[in-house]
Amino acid sequence: MDEFARIRHWTHGRQSADMQRRQGVVLGIGDDAAVVEPPADETEPLQWVLAVDTMVETVHFADATMSEEDVGYKALAANVSDIAAMGGVPRHALVSVSVPPSYGADRMRRLYDGLYACADRYGVAVIGGDTTSSPQHLVIAVTVIGTVAAGRALRRSGAQPGDAVFVTGPVGLSAAGLHWLLARQNDPLAQPPPEAAALVRAHRRPAPSVRAGQLLAARGTCRSLNDVSDGLASEAWEIAEASGVRLVLREALLPRSGSLAAYASRAGVDPLEWMLYGGEDYVLVGTLAADDAEAAKAAFAAEGLPFYVIGETEAGDPGVELVVRSERRGAEERRVPLAKRGYNHFGG
Ligand SMILES: Nc1ncnc2c1ncn2[C@@H]1O[C@H](COP(=O)(O)OP(=O)(O)OP(=O)(O)O)[C@@H](O)[C@H]1O
Ligand SMILES: Cc1ncc(C[n+]2csc(CCOP(=O)(O)O)c2C)c(N)n1
Ligand SMILES: [Mg+2]
Ligand SMILES: [Mg+2]
Ligand SMILES: [Mg+2]
Numbered sequence: 440m441d442e443f444a445r446i447r448h449w450t451h452g453r454q455s456a457d458m459q460r461r462q463g464v465v466l467g468i469g470d471d472a473a474v475v476e477p478p479a480d481e482t483e484p485l486q487w488v489l490a491v492d493t494m495v496e497t498v499h500f501a502d503a504t505m506s507e508e509d510v511g512y513k514a515l516a517a518n519v520s521d522i523a524a525m526g527g528v529p530r531h532a533l534v535s536v537s538v539p540p541s542y543g544a545d546r547m548r549r550l551y552d553g554l555y556a557c558a559d560r561y562g563v564a565v566i567g568g569d570t571t572s573s574p575q576h577l578v579i580a581v582t583v584i585g586t587v588a589a590g591r592a593l594r595r596s597g598a599q600p601g602d603a604v605f606v607t608g609p610v611g612l613s614a615a616g617l618h619w620l621l622a623r624q625n626d627p628l629a630q631p632p633p634e635a636a637a638l639v640r641a642h643r644r645p646a647p648s649v650r651a652g653q654l655l656a657a658r659g660t661c662r663s664l665n666d667v668s669d670g671l672a673s674e675a676w677e678i679a680e681a682s683g684v685r686l687v688l689r690e691a692l693l694p695r696s697g698s699l700a701a702y703a704s705r706a707g708v709d710p711l712e713w714m715l716y717g718g719e720d721y722v723l724v725g726t727l728a729a730d731d732a733e734a735a736k737a738a739f740a741a742e743g744l745p746f747y748v749i750g751e752t753e754a755g756d757p758g759v760e761l762v763v764r765s766e767r768r769g770a771e772e773r774r775v776p777l778a779k780r781g782y783n784h785f786g787g
Contacts, residue, residue, distance in 0.1 A: 440544045442570055444544075445544045445547065445570065446468070446568075446570055448544055448547075448548055449544075449547055449548050449550075449551040450468050450551065450565065450568075451468075453551065453555045453565070454555065454558065454559070454564060454565060458559070458562065458564060459564045459566075461562070461564075462475065462478075462530045462531060462562070462563075462564035463475045463476035463477070463478055463530075464476075464531070464564050464566055467564070467565075467566045467567065468565070468566065468567055468568070472567065473531070473533070473566035473567040475530075475531060475564075475566065478530070478586055480586075480588075483588050483589065484588075484589040485586040485587065485588060485589060486586065486587055486588075486589045486590070486592065487584060487585070487586060488522050488525045488527035488584070488585040488586060488587050488592060489582070489583070489584050489585075490518055490521035490522060490525075490582070490583055491518070491580060491581065491582040491583075492514075492517050492518050492521060492580070492581060492668075493578060493579070493580040494510065494513070494514045494517070494578070494579050494580075495576060495577075495578050496539075496576035496577040496578070497576055498784075499513075500513070503620060503621070503623075503624040504617060504620045504621070504624075504642070504643075505642075505643055506549070506553075506643075507542075507546050507547070507549035507550040507552075507553065508549050508550065508552050508553030508556070509553060509643040509644065510550050510553065510577070510579065511549075511550035511551055511552065511553030511554030511555075511556075511557070511579075512553035512554065512556055512557045512643070512644055513553075513557075513643065513644070513645060514534075514554065514579045514580075514581050515532060515534075515554050515557040515558060515561075515563065515581050515583070516557050516561075516644070516645045516646070516647050516721065517581075517645065517647075517668065517719075517721060518532070518581045518582070518583040519557070519561050519563065519583060519647045519649060520645065520647035520648070520666045520668070520721040521583070521666060522583055522585040522649070522652075523647045523648050523649040523651070523652035523653075523666060523723060524593070524652060524664055524665055524666035524723055525585075525587060525592045525593055525594075525652070525656075525664070526587055526591060526592055526593040526652045526653060526655055526656025526657075526661070526664065527585035527586060527587040527592065527652065527653075527656075528585050528586050528587070528649075528653065529561055529562070529563050529583050529584075529585040529649065530562075530563060530564065530584055530585050530586060531563065531564050531565075531566050531583070531584040531585075532558060532563050532564070532565050532566065532581055532582065532583050532584070533565075533566060533567045533568050533569075533581070533582040533584075534554065534565060534567075534568035534569075534579065534580075534581050534582075535568050535569040535570075535578075535579070535580040535581075535582075536550075536568065536569075536570055536571075536577070536578070536579050536580075537570075537571045537572070537573035537577065537578040537579075538570065538571070538572060538573055538577060539572070539573045539574065539575050539576055539577055541577075542577050550579070554581075561647070561649060563583065587656060588656065588657075591656045591657075592656070593652070593655060593656055593661055593663070593664035593725065594663065594664070594681070595663055595664070595665050595677050595678050595681035595682065596663065596681035596682050597662040597663045597682060597726075598662050598663035598678055598679075598681075598682035598684045598686075598725075598726040598752050599662055599682070599684065599726075599752065600684055600752055600753055600754040601729055601751065601752060601753075602662055602663075602684075602726035602727060602728060602729060602751065602752040603726065603727055603728075603729040603732040603748045603750075603751055604675070604686055604687075604688060604724070604725070604726050604748070604749050604750040604751060604752060605724070605725060605726070605727065605732070605735075605746055605747060605748050605749060606667075606671070606693075606694065606722055606723065606724050606747050606749055607648040607651040607722045607723040607724075607739075607744070607745060607746060607747075608646075608648065608694070608720070608722035608723075608745055609694040609695070609696045609699070609720075609722070609745075610667060610670075610671045610693070610694075610713075610714045610715075610717070610720045610722060611696070611699050611710055611711075611713035611714035611715075611717050611720070612637065612638050612641035612642070612696055612698065612699055612713075612720070613638075613641045613642040613645065613717060613718070613719040613720055613721075614642075614713040614716075614717025614718060614719065615638045615641075615698075615699050615702050615703065615706075615710070615713050615717070616635070616638035616639040616640070616641050616642030616643070617642050617717075617719075618702075618706060618708070618713070619631070619632070619635050619638060619639065619702065619706075620639060620642065622706075632701070632702060632705055633701075634697070634698035634699075634701045634702045635702070637696075637698040638698055638699065638702055641720075642719065645719065645720070645721035646721070647666070647721050648666075648721075648722055648723045648744075650742065650744060651723055651739065651744055651746070652664065652723060654735075654738060654739065654742070654744070655723075655725065655727070655735075658727070658731065658735060658738070660727045660728040660731035660735070661725055661726075661727045662682075662725075662726050662727060662728065663678045663681070663682055663725050663726045664723055664724075664725035665677055665678055665723070665724055665725065666721055666722070666723050666724075667718065667719075667720040667721060667722050667723070667724055668718055668719060668720075668721065668782070669718045669781035669782040669783065670715060670716040670717055670718040670720075670780070670781030670782060671688075671714060671715050671716075671720070671724060672715040672716055672759060672777045672778065672779070672780060672781055673716070673718070673779065673780065673781025673782070673783075674724050674781075675688065675724060675759045675777070676757075676758075676759050676777075676779045678724070678725070678726065679757040679758055679759055680757045682726075682752075682757075683757055684752045684753065684754065684755070684757065685752060685753040685754070685755045685756070685757065685758050685759070685760065686726075686750060686752055686758075686759045686760070687750045687751055687752070687753055687759075687760050687761075687762060687774070688749050688750040688759065688760070688761050688762070688777070689749060689750045689761075689762040689764075690711065690761055690762060690763055690764040691762075691764045692747065692748060692749045692750065693711075693714060693747075693749055694745070694747045694749075695710075699713065699714075715761075715777065716780055716781050716782075718781055718782040719782075726752055729751065732748050736748070750762070758776060759776070759777040759779075760774045760775065760776055760777060761774065761775050761776075761777050762774050763775055
């Protein structure tokens with residue numbers, strides 16, 4: 440199959456005309472560029488929210504860690520998560536792939552099966568992309584375009600002293616899943632522990648907090664927001680530096696997953712390492728006015744969504760601290776500074 444036959448094989452007839460129409464698509468895949476109608480919202484004016492993120496074979500995934508479907512799903516989900524982290528509604532996606540000889544047309548078709556599954560899950564219209572060959576590794580870069588009510592986009596920079604710090608889901612599962620997948624690679628006969636399925640799923644099929652981001656944008660009390668790609672500590676540091684505040688996280692308040700605890704104990708690893716520094720969780724971390732924390736939690740619960748208050752902010756030099764969980768009741772609170780560490784493509 441040549442380049443053009445491949446593109447057709449991967450994308451032709453994959454999304455309903457209805458879904459494309461709902462997102463204002465006038466002209467989708469097939470011309471020099473896509474054409475979309477700006478969405479008309481009857482209640483309030485909108486602004487565009489735009490993001491791009493890339494995944495590279497051997498850096499973000501490998502044959503041992505992800506299926507083709509998983510790669511396509513996660514490439515779009517990671518971008519949808521950036522739109523969620525602004526409080527936006529994801530609408531359109533452009534997909535750029537650089538394809539090595541090891542990925543034939545049918546392997547790529549499976550990648551698009553996963554990508555379209557994610558697109559349908561979040562109501563995103565795939566409207567175009569780009570295709571090149573690659574000498575060795577697969578590279579996929581997805582651009583997502585969304586909207587937010589004008590002036591309501593949630594930034595990293597609005598945290599104020601006295602805010603409550605929250606997360607919209609548990610952290611550390613994806614890193615634990617990756618740990619298991621890499622361990623299995625070295626010992627293919629190893630029996631999966633019972634908790635492996637949940638951890639591997641968290642790694643392969645992240646569930647971006649899109650509805651949560653929208654609820655937060657609509658509340659008007661959320662002052663800062665970020666999504667967790669590089670690890671909770673690193674994203675908390677980004678909020679601290681952008682806002683000029685200190686974030687104080689409490690170990691005892693961090694959501695604990697039974698699967699994570701069980702696997703960490705089996706692997707002889709402190710689960711806190713994965714929770715703080717693992718990354719690829721694609722939950723949201725942010726701050727909101729402390730007096731709205733209880734009501735926000737209730738509003739989330741009413742929609743079946745988790746919301747965990749995990750600490751508070753303080754005035755002072757930007758930084759992140761952890762209040763360590765004490766073994767003894769009534770013991771004096773012990774704080775440790777958290778390193779500005781996490782996944783970083785160039786070390787440091
Ligand atoms: N090569 C680049 N050229 C221009 N802007 C960039 C480039 N790389 C990143 N940015 C911008 O820098 C900011 C931070 O990007 P970054 O990729 O660190 O955030 P993220 O996408 O939330 O995190 P991650 O990529 O780890 O998931 C964004 O505004 C992004 O648009
Ligand atoms: C095979 C393999 N090795 C390592 C990792 C871990 N990893 C890669 S990128 C990243 C942070 C997010 O990326 P970005 O900052 O580019 O959004 C993490 C935690 C993986 N997923 N697969
Ligand atoms: Mg990025
Ligand atoms: Mg982000
Ligand atoms: Mg990153």
